[in-house]
Amino acid sequence: MLLTLTRTLQQQNIPVYPELSRRGGHLWLFTEPLNGSFARRFGKQLLAEHHLSDVELYPKQDQLVSGPGSLVRLPLGIHRLTGRKYHFITPDGEPLAPTFREQITLLASPALVPFGFIMSLLAKTLPSAEAPKPTPEHKPTSPAGxxxxxxxxxxxxxxxxxxxxxxxxxxxxxxxxxxxxxxxxxxxxxxxxxxxxxxxxxxxxxxxxxxxxxxxxxxxxxxxxxxxxxxxxxx
Ligand SMILES: [Zn+2]
CATH class of the missing domain: 3.90.580.10 (Zinc finger, CHC2-type domain)
Incomplete structure (x- = not known):
């Protein structure tokens, strides 16, 4: 599922980075600094448009909260129980770079999702309550009231x-x-x-x-x- 999304986005010239994990994979999208609630809205809209429902989305919260949380996760993880390492791959399943060191170097300055793409998806997510209501047809001709x-x-x-x-x-x-x-x-x-x-x-x-x-x-x-x-x- 995530690999299909990877290929679709890459065909649209949206840079994304698939990573293997114990239970399947993650898909990383790097952006300019973005407000947490917008990052979540963007992610939800992206998943909805690609009909992906059972995918976990990070960040988990709209903004920082005190204390430990699962706001974000980090890449290139080592699984605590199995000790296995998971790396970034190409859409064909090949390692993105031969060694972890090279992957870290590559991901130190990742290609970013174009801001215009983020904005185009966000624009579809504004809750209707936030958008101003159209003026009702039956509005009185006088401003009284x-x-x-x-x-x-x-x-x-x-x-x-x-x-x-x-x-x-x-x-x-x-x-x-x-x-x-x-x-x-x-x-x-x-x-x-x-x-x-x-x-x-x-x-x-x-x-x-x-x-x-x-x-x-x-x-x-x-x-x-x-x-x-x-x-x-x-x-
Ligand atoms: Zn501003």
Whole structure:
């Protein structure tokens, strides 16, 4: 199963590393530093798309917790009971490199899964609760009855608002203004009207964006102060 996935991904030029284990194998994917919850979402989506259900996924937790855990495992393990060593292999089952030392050298700077591939899978995993709801058809013509935050969100699209502050390319992707971003982790989904930073700065509405923006610039990033300013800016 994992070897099928290995071949499929390698045909798509996604570098992956199969490793033997006592009960079968592991498949390693190396990435740029990635928020744990996104790594898990990416992994789950990858398994779902390839109809793999009984595969254990690491990391096991979304974030570090205190005390010993099974957050991650390490490669090139020696089994505690059998003393057997397990190595990385090619899709044909041959050792990836003849000796462990050479495998370690090779894996010291592994080929990374392209960030675009991670993002394309993550984009499919945003829980619908997080994605802004489409405006109902029966909305009243007068804004009466709408909360201020709903009126703000209806007033301007996330793309139009954020484009004024973040340089976005044709795919609406750019450098995240909220962390030291080298990877263009920031993107706006125009169809579903939300923003997102895949490095873990979260994201959703115009209001969330402006709360973080204000906080970053030394202003009060509370919800109340933010919608007050947005009301003055937009109405
Ligand atoms: Zn970010």
């Amino acid at each position: 709408h909360t201020l935050s709903e009126r703000i969100k209806a007033r301007i699209s996330v793309l139009d608002f954020i484009s004024q502050y973040v340089q976005l390319d044709a795919k609406h992707t750019g450098f995240c203004p909220f962390h030291d971003d080298q990877k263009q982790s920031f993107s706006v989904n125009m169809e579903q009207n939300y923003w997102h930073c895949f490095a873990g700065c979260s994201g959703q509405t115009v209001i969330d964006f402006w709360m973080l923006w204000r906080a970053k610039h030394g202003q009060d990033g509370s919800f109340t102060a933010t919608i007050k300013e947005l009301r003055e800016m937009l109405f």
